[in-house]
Amino acid sequence: MGKPYxxxxxxxxxxxxxxxxxxxxxxKSVLALERRDVIGGAAVTEELWPGYSINTASYVMxxxxxxxxxxxxxxxxxxxxxxxxxxxxxxxxxxxxxFWGAPERMAAEFAKFCPEDREAYVRYRAHLTVLxxxxxxxxxxxxxxxxxxxxxxxxxxxxxxxKNRGAIRNFYDLFDxxxxxAYDYLGRWFKSETAxxxxxxxxxxxxxxxxxxxxxxxxxxxxxSLLRDHSTAxxxxxxxxxxxxxxxxAIAAAGGAHGMEVRTGAKVASxxxxxxxxxxxELETGETVSAKVVVANANARTxxxxxxxxxxxxxxxxxxxxxxxxxxxxxxxxxALDGLPxxxxxxxRSLGFxxxxxxxxxxxxxxxxxxxxxxQAGRITERPFLTAMTPSxxxxxxxxxxxxxxxxxxxxxxxxxxxxxWDDKREDLYESAIDTLAEYMPDVRQRIVHHQTLTPLDYExxxxxxxxxxxHGEMSLNQMFFSRPAPHFAAHRSPVAGLxxxxxxxxxxxxxxxxxxxxxxxxxxxxxxx
Numbered sequence: 001m002g003k004p005y006x007x008x009x010x011x012x013x014x015x016x017x018x019x020x021x022x023x024x025x026x027x028k029s030v031l032a033l034e035r036r037d038v039i040g041g042a043a044v045t046e047e048l049w050p051g052y053s054i055n056t057a058s059y060v061m062x063x064x065x066x067x068x069x070x071x072x073x074x075x076x077x078x079x080x081x082x083x084x085x086x087x088x089x090x091x092x093x094x095x096x097x098x099f100w101g102a103p104e105r106m107a108a109e110f111a112k113f114c115p116e117d118r119e120a121y122v123r124y125r126a127h128l129t130v131l132x133x134x135x136x137x138x139x140x141x142x143x144x145x146x147x148x149x150x151x152x153x154x155x156x157x158x159x160x161x162x163k164n165r166g167a168i169r170n171f172y173d174l175f176d177x178x179x180x181x182a183y184d185y186l187g188r189w190f191k192s193e194t195a196x197x198x199x200x201x202x203x204x205x206x207x208x209x210x211x212x213x214x215x216x217x218x219x220x221x222x223x224x225s226l227l228r229d230h231s232t233a234x235x236x237x238x239x240x241x242x243x244x245x246x247x248x249x250a251i252a253a254a255g256g257a258h259g260m261e262v263r264t265g266a267k268v269a270s271x272x273x274x275x276x277x278x279x280x281x282e283l284e285t286g287e288t289v290s291a292k293v294v295v296a297n298a299n300a301r302t303x304x305x306x307x308x309x310x311x312x313x314x315x316x317x318x319x320x321x322x323x324x325x326x327x328x329x330x331x332x333x334x335x336a337l338d339g340l341p342x343x344x345x346x347x348x349r350s351l352g353f354x355x356x357x358x359x360x361x362x363x364x365x366x367x368x369x370x371x372x373x374x375x376q377a378g379r380i381t382e383r384p385f386l387t388a389m390t391p392s393x394x395x396x397x398x399x400x401x402x403x404x405x406x407x408x409x410x411x412x413x414x415x416x417x418x419x420x421x422w423d424d425k426r427e428d429l430y431e432s433a434i435d436t437l438a439e440y441m442p443d444v445r446q447r448i449v450h451h452q453t454l455t456p457l458d459y460e461x462x463x464x465x466x467x468x469x470x471x472h473g474e475m476s477l478n479q480m481f482f483s484r485p486a487p488h489f490a491a492h493r494s495p496v497a498g499l500x501x502x503x504x505x506x507x508x509x510x511x512x513x514x515x516x517x518x519x520x521x522x523x524x525x526x527x528x529x530x
Contacts (some may be wrong), residue, residue, distance in 0.1 A: 005029045006530040008281055008291035010268045010307070011503065013041020014248050016297030017262070018517030019502040019524075021072050021255030026521075028530050030260040031289060032252075032297075033281070035267035035464075038245070039252055041297070041503075042463055042470065043512050045243025049450045051400040052336040055244045056454065057463060057470065058512050059389050059407050060084075060358075063227055064247060066234035068514040072254035075234075079250040080241040082394045087358035087387075088351070089198060090343075090440050097198055098351055114192035124189040124199075131174065132226040134167045139227060139508045142519050143481050143490035156491075177220045178477055183365065185219035197365050204368055205411045206387065208470035208510070210329045212372040212412075213365055217477045227513075239391040243398060247512065271296075271303075271499060273312045278499035281307075292530045293498050295520060299472040300324060300485035300505035302464055304494070313495050320486045325479060328456040328468035329375045330411035331384075333433045336450040337404040340390070341441035357393045361386040361440060371412040378418025380429060383436050384410040403449070408433060415456050415467055422455035429453055471510025472503060481507050492520040493527075500524055 007023050009016045012034035020030040038044055042057035061081055069079070087099040097113070100106050103125050111118035141164070144157045167174055176185065182203035186196045196213070203221035204213040211218050230236040240246045252262050267284040271294055280290035296303040304313060304321045343356055362368055362385040371381035392404040399405050410433055417425045430453040438444050456468025466472060473479055484490050485505045492500050502520030504510040524530060 002287070002289060004280075004290040004292075005031045006291065007031070007293045007295060007524070008033065008289050009295045009297055009502070010271075010281060010303070011035070011041060011297030012039040012248070012252070012262050012264070013297050013503060014043040014251060014512055014514060015503045015517035015520075016041070016295065017248060017251040017255060018068060018072070018514040019295055019297070019521045020260045021251055021258070022518060022521035023524065023530070024255045024258035024260035026525055027258075030255065031291070032255075032260065032262045033266040033268055033283070033289070034262065034264045037264050039262060039264060040245045040248030042465070043244045043248045045245030048334060048452055049336050052403070052405050052450065053243050053398045054334045054405055054452070055389075055391070055407055056332070056334065057459070058244050059391075059409065060237070061240050061244065061247065061512065062237040063224075063511045063513045065514055065518075066229055066232040068518055069234040070232070072251060074247070074250040074254060077250040077253040077257075079246060081235055081238045082241055083236060083238045084357050084391075084394060085351075085353035087360055088356040089360040089362065090356075091194075092363055092439070094345070096349060097194065099198070110190070110192065110195045110198075113194040114190070117190050117192050117195050120189040120191070121195070124186075127173070128223060128226055131170055131177070132223065134164065134170060134174065135223045136227060137164055138167075138481070139513075139515060140519070141507075142492065142523055143484070143507045145488050145491070146482065147488070177223065178480075179217060180219040181214045181216050182218040182222055183213035185222060193365050197362060197368075200365075201360070201362060201368075201385075204365075205329060205372065206362075206385070206409075208328065208330050209475060210325075210327050210415070210469070211474075212369050214369070221475070239389075239394055241395050241397065243391070243395075244512070251514075268298075268307060271308045271496070273309055273496055273499075276312065277497040293500065293524055295500045295502050295524070296494075297501075297503040297517070298464060299466050299503060300501065301326070301466045303501065303505075308494075308496060308499065317486055317489065317495050324466070324473050324485060325476065326466040326469040326473040327415040328459065328465070328470065329372070329413055329415060330409065330470070331413050331429060331433075331456065332454045333408040333410065333430055334452040334454070335406040335408070335448055336399070337406060337447040338449050339402065339447055340393070340404055341444040341447050343441055355390070355393055357390050359386075359388045359440070361388070361436060368412070375412040375414045378414045378416065380413055380417060380425060380432060382432055384413065384433060386410045386433060386436055388437060408437065413455070422457040426453050426455055429455065472505040473509075475509050480509070484509065492516075492523045498529060500529075
């Protein structure tokens with residue numbers, strides 16, 4: 001056994017690194033163990049082919065919280081965000097919709113499809129802006145257990161209620177957000193199906209969830225655009241120079257400045273539990289690492305069903321984790337290109353930029369609903385929805401001179417193809433995606449030098465994401481806040497003393513926010529566990 005640590009972290013994904021960096025700042029000795037040979041979890045950039053660097057999972061910095069960026073001084077540790085031109089959605093009939101940041105310009109876009117939706121967008125935006133502070137407070141809050149009668153937890157409940165007292169004023173609007181479908185919620189404002197499609201895209205699967213426009217509870221995802229304050233010294237959203245892995249490297253450097261150690265190629269085989277308390281981990285090699293606290297950045301299923309002895313966990317807790325809903329219906333295709341595919345007629349649209357670096361292809365609400373229905377039946381759609389990102393246009397470090405990389409996020413597809421496996425159907429999916437893209441980029445096939453297709457099965461294998469789910473599990477009402485990942489254990493603590501969770505299995509879930517890691521560290525320090 002090597003030297004003991006105050007904290008050992010299972011998994012050097014961005015949340016694990018955030019948690020470790022804060023704990024290291026607080027003077028704790030920290031070791032983060034990563035089973036892969038590269039840090040970052042889903043916030044990673046990999047050289048898939050010589051000279052081509054790819055964001056293999058997450059692909060744009062939209063939610064990393066300014067507080068974390070500023071607390072950890074990530075800019076001084078090399079993080080540089082490049083502002084891209086707006087995302088553009090193209091339609092089969094030649095029309096387009098541009099997602100301008102300025103509300104008045106966005107309202108004008110919707111007016112092209114339905115004049116009445118101009119004013120509707122202004123009212124809709126104002127409505128969400130009123131709710132945004134409460135949603136942000138909830139996002140940053142450590143979940144409470146409202147059923148507990150322990151004095152400390154009853155006090156935490158009272159503090160939570162006081163901190164979020166403003167929610168009472170908007171109770172019914174928030175209730176609707178948590179329970180209604182995105183389609184029905186948007187229908188309160190907008191007449192045009194195009195507006196519903198554009199604003200509800202993320203909620204209907206564009207964010208990685210196994211949901212459709214009409215799935216109850218998806219309205220909550222409509223607040224996504226307001227979950228980050230872009231006006232701080234941390235700056236706005238965008239592409240990360242060097243790829244998303246630069247976020248993870250900067251966080252690791254911030255922690256390293258305070259002594260945090262990170263080891264790659266170090267797969268944890270089990271959590272060591274003695275007398276009901278986690279006291280360290282054992283690696284696959286047989287090496288053991290002792291620590292006062294163990295923090296799991298691995299998903300809840302892996303942590304509690306594989307790494308922790310079942311005898312150390314309540315049977316009801318184990319059963320709940322085993323039933324955790326996590327089935328992805330999205331995929332990615334990565335392309336190395338010998339030049340930019342053409343987009344006929346794009347320059348003539350006079351948008352103020354020459355190329356759609358962020359391109360969305362989703363013809364209609366009905367087309368996404370159809371692909372979702374097919375996915376639930378185990379069948380692969382011939383025309384998946386796609387979001388294509390070409391970050392090398394702004395960041396030439398990602399590809400050889402004159403060449404480019406493109407990452408295509410798409411869905412809906414079956415979690416498991418009916419009567420088959422993704423190992424047999426992967427190339428079929430690739431062909432469907434490229435056929436769809438070629439309708440808008442006719443010469444894309446001629447530009448492809450290399451390609452990779454990642455299915456839900458691949459995301460489970462490579463990134464240890466249950467069911468390939470990018471957020472560790474559905475963001476449905478029964479798996480949020482009080483119940484993420486399980487009732488009575490949603491405050492980053494686990495049934496095992498000294499074992500905490502800090503990843504997307506914890507509140508507020510997935511996305512590169514850093515909040516689960518930040519809040520886990522705050523709970524550990526509050527508990528005086530180290």
